[in-house]
Amino acid sequence: MDTAELRELLTPEALRLLDTLPLSEVPADAVALVTRLRKEGHPPGRVAAVLTQYRLRRKAQAKFGPFAQRMLFTEAGLEQASRLRVAAQHAGRYARAGLTRVADLGCGIGGDALALASLELTVTAVERDEATAAIAGYNLAPFEAARVVNAELADVSLDDVDALWLDPARRAGARKLSRPDDWSPSLDVALELSRERPAGIKLAPAMDRGLIPDSHEAQWVSDSGDVVEVVLWSGALARENVRRAALVLSADGRAHEMTAPADSADVETGPLGNYLYEPDGAVIRARLIGDLARRMDAHPVHPTIAYLTNDTLTATPFATAFRIVERWPLTKKTIVRGLADRGIGTLEIKKRGVDIDPAEFRKTLKLSGSGSATLFLTRVGAERVALLAERV
Known part of the structure; x- marks a missing residue:
C-alpha cells in the first residue's frame, strides 16, 4: 500500500x-x-x-472471522498474519506465564498484538513500514494498553517490556520463509533477543530443524489440518522438559497437544492391519510419530513413510483414520478394474513413498459411478501398493 x-x-x-x-x-x-x-x-x-x-x-474472514469487518489490511500483512485462534494460543501462553508487558517486534497489521491486548496485556507493537504501522494502529485503536511504534527494531528501547513476540517478515525478493536469509530480522538476531528475554519466534513450519537450538521449545501448530507455523519459545515461555510439541487445533474449535523432551524414538514396522492412519502434519513435523504409534498400539507400514496401521480402530485427534477396503498391487490396470467394479466416481488420491503425480494418475483412471473412496499409493514393506479405503 x-x-x-x-x-x-x-x-x-x-x-x-x-x-x-x-x-x-x-x-x-x-x-x-x-x-x-x-x-x-x-x-x-x-x-x-x-x-x-x-x-x-x-x-x-478465514483468518479473523467477524473481527475482519472492523479491521484494515495490506495484501502482504494479511498473508503473513497469524490466524486469530492461533494468535489466541500465543497470547494465552504469555498470560499463563505472568508476562504482562510484551513487545511485538514486526507486528505487521497487528493480528498477534490484537490477541495479546484482548487479554489485557500491555503491548508495544513495532513495525518499520509506515503504511503497515498505520494499519496496525487502526486495528489496535480499541485497546488502550496497546501502542504502535513505526521504527526499525534497532531503534526501539525494550527496557519497559518483559517478553517479546517476533514474526520475521519476508525480505524483499524472498519467495518463502524456510531459510534464515529470507527473514527480517534474521534468525541470529531473533535468537539473540530471545536469550535476553522470554520470547516466541514464529517461523515457517518447513524450516531447517538443524537450526533449532537445544535451549528452545519448538512447537508446530496445525489449524484444521493445515500446518501453519513453528514457534520457538524461550525463557519462561518454554515449558520444563518440553523441546518438541505438536499443537492441533481441530475444526470443532478444540485444542490438542502432544509434547516430548526430544524427537520420539521410532517404532518397528509391521504388516498392514484393518485401519490406516494419516498423522496430523504437526505431529510429523515435530517428529512425534513414534510416540503417537505407541499411544495407539499401532506401527508404521514402512520405516520412512508416515502412515500408521493397526487392526482395531483407535480414535485420536492427532491422526485421520481410514478403513482398508482393498489392497492391490500398484499397477494401473488392476486399479482401474477395481475402481470400476466398485463404481467409484469420486476419488481422493494420497501418495507417499512412490514417484507418482496424483493429478496425472487420476486422468488415467476413467472414473465413473456414484461411489466415493480414498486411494493410497504407497509402500507396505518392500511392496508398492494401492490401498482403497474409506474415511472413518
Missing part, C-alpha cells in the same frame, strides 16, 4: 463508506459496485481504496 492510498483510506469519508459495504456470502459485482459508488459522487481514489479493503476484508 502506497502513501497516497493510505491517506485516501484513512479519511472519515472513506471509512464510513467502507462500513456501508457489509460482507456477505456472495461478493458484490466489482464493476457494478464501482459504478454505483461513482454515481454517488465518490472520487476515484476513494473508491479504489475502499474496494481494495472490501476485498481484503472478505478474504480475511
Whole structure:
C-alpha cells in the first residue's frame, strides 16, 4: 500500500463508506459496485481504496472471522498474519506465564498484538513500514494498553517490556520463509533477543530443524489440518522438559497437544492391519510419530513413510483414520478394474513413498459411478501398493 492510498483510506469519508459495504456470502459485482459508488459522487481514489479493503476484508474472514469487518489490511500483512485462534494460543501462553508487558517486534497489521491486548496485556507493537504501522494502529485503536511504534527494531528501547513476540517478515525478493536469509530480522538476531528475554519466534513450519537450538521449545501448530507455523519459545515461555510439541487445533474449535523432551524414538514396522492412519502434519513435523504409534498400539507400514496401521480402530485427534477396503498391487490396470467394479466416481488420491503425480494418475483412471473412496499409493514393506479405503 502506497502513501497516497493510505491517506485516501484513512479519511472519515472513506471509512464510513467502507462500513456501508457489509460482507456477505456472495461478493458484490466489482464493476457494478464501482459504478454505483461513482454515481454517488465518490472520487476515484476513494473508491479504489475502499474496494481494495472490501476485498481484503472478505478474504480475511478465514483468518479473523467477524473481527475482519472492523479491521484494515495490506495484501502482504494479511498473508503473513497469524490466524486469530492461533494468535489466541500465543497470547494465552504469555498470560499463563505472568508476562504482562510484551513487545511485538514486526507486528505487521497487528493480528498477534490484537490477541495479546484482548487479554489485557500491555503491548508495544513495532513495525518499520509506515503504511503497515498505520494499519496496525487502526486495528489496535480499541485497546488502550496497546501502542504502535513505526521504527526499525534497532531503534526501539525494550527496557519497559518483559517478553517479546517476533514474526520475521519476508525480505524483499524472498519467495518463502524456510531459510534464515529470507527473514527480517534474521534468525541470529531473533535468537539473540530471545536469550535476553522470554520470547516466541514464529517461523515457517518447513524450516531447517538443524537450526533449532537445544535451549528452545519448538512447537508446530496445525489449524484444521493445515500446518501453519513453528514457534520457538524461550525463557519462561518454554515449558520444563518440553523441546518438541505438536499443537492441533481441530475444526470443532478444540485444542490438542502432544509434547516430548526430544524427537520420539521410532517404532518397528509391521504388516498392514484393518485401519490406516494419516498423522496430523504437526505431529510429523515435530517428529512425534513414534510416540503417537505407541499411544495407539499401532506401527508404521514402512520405516520412512508416515502412515500408521493397526487392526482395531483407535480414535485420536492427532491422526485421520481410514478403513482398508482393498489392497492391490500398484499397477494401473488392476486399479482401474477395481475402481470400476466398485463404481467409484469420486476419488481422493494420497501418495507417499512412490514417484507418482496424483493429478496425472487420476486422468488415467476413467472414473465413473456414484461411489466415493480414498486411494493410497504407497509402500507396505518392500511392496508398492494401492490401498482403497474409506474415511472413518
